[in-house]
Amino acid sequence: MGEASEATASPFVLPSGDHVLKKTPLNATHRAANARMVDFGGWDMPVHYGSQIEEHHAVRRDAGMFDVSHMRVLDLHGQGARDFLRHALANNVDKLKTPGKALYSCLLNPEGGVIDDLIVYFLREDWFRVVVNAATADKDIAWLRDLLREAAAGLELRVRDDLAMIAVQGPSARAKVWQVLPQARSATEPLKPFNAAIVDDLFIARTGYTGEDGFEIMVPAERAPALWQALERAGVRPCGLGARDTLRLEAGMNLYGQDMDDAVSPLESGLAWTVDLESARDFVGKSALGASAPQRQQVGLVLEDTRGVLRAHQVVHTAQGDGEITSGTFSPTLGRSIALARVPRGVEPGERVEVAVRDKRLAARVVKPPFVRNGKVLVEGHAKAAT
Amino acid sequence: MNIPADLRYTASHEWVRNEDDGTVTIGITDHAQSALGDLVYVELPDVGRKLAAGEACAVVESVKAASDVYAPIAGEVVAVNEDLSARPEAVNEDAYAAWLFRLRPDGADRASLLDAKAYEMTIGET
Numbered sequence: 001m002g003e004a005s006e007a008t009a010s011p012f013v014l015p016s017g018d019h020v021l022k023k024t025p026l027n028a029t030h031r032a033a034n035a036r037m038v039d040f041g042g043w044d045m046p047v048h049y050g051s052q053i054e055e056h057h058a059v060r061r062d063a064g065m066f067d068v069s070h071m072r073v074l075d076l077h078g079q080g081a082r083d084f085l086r087h088a089l090a091n092n093v094d095k096l097k098t099p100g101k102a103l104y105s106c107l108l109n110p111e112g113g114v115i116d117d118l119i120v121y122f123l124r125e126d127w128f129r130v131v132v133n134a135a136t137a138d139k140d141i142a143w144l145r146d147l148l149r150e151a152a153a154g155l156e157l158r159v160r161d162d163l164a165m166i167a168v169q170g171p172s173a174r175a176k177v178w179q180v181l182p183q184a185r186s187a188t189e190p191l192k193p194f195n196a197a198i199v200d201d202l203f204i205a206r207t208g209y210t211g212e213d214g215f216e217i218m219v220p221a222e223r224a225p226a227l228w229q230a231l232e233r234a235g236v237r238p239c240g241l242g243a244r245d246t247l248r249l250e251a252g253m254n255l256y257g258q259d260m261d262d263a264v265s266p267l268e269s270g271l272a273w274t275v276d277l278e279s280a281r282d283f284v285g286k287s288a289l290g291a292s293a294p295q296r297q298q299v300g301l302v303l304e305d306t307r308g309v310l311r312a313h314q315v316v317h318t319a320q321g322d323g324e325i326t327s328g329t330f331s332p333t334l335g336r337s338i339a340l341a342r343v344p345r346g347v348e349p350g351e352r353v354e355v356a357v358r359d360k361r362l363a364a365r366v367v368k369p370p371f372v373r374n375g376k377v378l379v380e381g382h383a384k385a386a387t
Numbered sequence: 388m389n390i391p392a393d394l395r396y397t398a399s400h401e402w403v404r405n406e407d408d409g410t411v412t413i414g415i416t417d418h419a420q421s422a423l424g425d426l427v428y429v430e431l432p433d434v435g436r437k438l439a440a441g442e443a444c445a446v447v448e449s450v451k452a453a454s455d456v457y458a459p460i461a462g463e464v465v466a467v468n469e470d471l472s473a474r475p476e477a478v479n480e481d482a483y484a485a486w487l488f489r490l491r492p493d494g495a496d497r498a499s500l501l502d503a504k505a506y507e508m509t510i511g512e513t
Binding site for chain 2 (some may be wrong): 001002036047048051052053242246306307308309311329330332337358
């Protein structure tokens with residue numbers, strides 16, 4: 001058995017040399033639970049604790065939790081923090097008016113490519129919190145520090161390695177968190193999606209990467225194992241990065257390095273909604289984005305055939321020309337394979353395309369992501385309309 | 388790790404069982420199914436296909452990745468496990484019961500196959 005010739009490098013099996021993998025504060029907890037561990041962007045992370053599919057269903061139907069402590073929390077302190085982020089980010093931080101409000105944004109390079117995607121929280125005019133991806137964190141920090149030097153703004157960027165982060169997701173997630181952290185209920189029950197509250201030394205945000213309700217909880221690293229164990233006792237199922245990937249793909253959410261990267265415009269990666277081209281504000285990458293009209297677009301695909309699984313880098317043949325899958329998997333909720341793909345503009349939802357899967361061309365249907373949100377399949381009605 | 392002593396193995400994680408009628412049955416090991424995770428698709432060779440030793444002849448796909456399965460020895464495919472098209476997860480449940488295909492070997496040469504102990508050494512503990 002070996003990696004199939006057309007199988008793509010899975011994001012969970014990055015080439016590993018002799019380098020020492022980084023460990024989150026929950027590493028021993030995962031190992032004690034017999035998790036299957038993999039090298040994920042230089043971190044020793046759990047891919048599953050037995051069955052990725054069962055973990056996936058637990059999040060859609062009840063509650064699951066993920067160790068996302070490998071993501072990096074950065075605090076930007078100082079007067080003028082908002083002005084700096086107005087220039088650094090493609091989305092407009094002026095949308096953040098109340099403390100605790102979060103915004104999803106791309107960090108662009110001057111050529112208009114995506115350095116990373118992130119969430120920025122407004123806490124005070126002199127304090128914004130940014131959460132970036134694990135594998136890109138060092139690159140992001142170096143880039144932001146360069147921008148800070150240019151701006152000479154006297155701002156400070158603090159890397160919060162002292163925090164761990166646990167994402168608790170699913171229809172029962174919030175209730176189970178309140179069971180474990182009753183003191184957090186009054187501050188977090190009124191939170192609308194994409195808002196956060198600080199409760200003592202916890203930072204609790206109603207955000208996630210699964211398409212389900214829930215919280216992402218930042219906790220001092222030394223207290224993370226106890227919180228994890230308490231959540232597990234409350235019936236929250238430990239879930240690995242494998243389920244996290246199938247959940248986010250069903251939710252139509254991009255993964256950095258697959259569905260977007262520094263060489264492709266966010267406008268060709270399904271991220272136009274996060275790029276503020278309306279306001280007069282200038283930001284890094286803006287002029288490059290305006291210079292040429294996008295030729296490609298992101299769409300969703302549902303495989304109609306059962307003889308294979310859609311995977312990144314497979315070629316998509318459409319009436320408008322060829323495209324490429326950027327992320328593909330088997331969707332446990334739909335029971336068939338789904339993908340995000342970058343295809344020529346003009347390809348419309350409902351169209352049928354063919355995907356090259358090994359030696360076959362398999363039929364797939366173009367849909368508008370997301371595939372699943374809040375436990376509901378959103379593309380089947382479309383399936384009926386199309387047939 | 389479950390590595391039955393009565394089977395033979397390859398370093399690429401196939402198991403091989405000698406049948407009384409001279410054919411050999413082939414599957415993937417427990418270690419392999421565990422590394423792949425939940426299987427969602429199995430593609431098997433056509434019956435009658437002649438395989439060279441080491442030839443890629445089947446594909447197992449999990450949620451995570453697709454992997455080729457190689458013919459451990461040369462031979463002709465005489466049967467495939469059709470049940471797996473409807474229930475690929477049977478391989479996760481019992482990798483040694485859920486066989487993939489059966490070969491009539493071209494010759495008697497099994498020298499390249501590993502016994503349980505030698506296979507265990509190749510997978511080691513990571």
